[in-house]
Amino acid sequence: MSVVRIDASRICDWSSFHDVFAEVLGFPDYYGRNLDAWIDCLSYADDPHAGMLKRAVPKGETLTLQLDNVDDLATSHPEQYQALLECAAFVNWRRIEAGSSPVLFLSFNRG
Secondary structure, three states: OEEEEEEHHHOOOHHHHHHHHHHHHOOOOOOOOOHHHHHHHHHOOOOOOOOOOOOOOOOOOOEEEEEEOHHHHHHHOHHHHHHHHHHHHHHHHHHHHOOOOOOEEEEEEOO
8 A cells, every 4th residue: 555645734725736736646747737637647546557646556556645634624625625535535436437446545634
């Protein structure tokens, strides 16, 4: 299992949401900076040939996003927090529907 730490206190609007995830996960330069693009990048978290993350997890393994200071995000920016939850769930649903296993976990450090 691969764990990537995200400092959720850095997220204060949609621009910073996309900045933080693109920076930490290494999304490609053509990342569309919208939720559909976020879902697309993370749907291929275990496919190094897709080039969606700077370091894809091995096939069959999972990527855990350790969200530090998540309470800051949940209380101060609930729209981005809710979108994160829904989009992460959609990544796994999409993969299950396609016959693959879930690839994305969220872990919260309330901070």
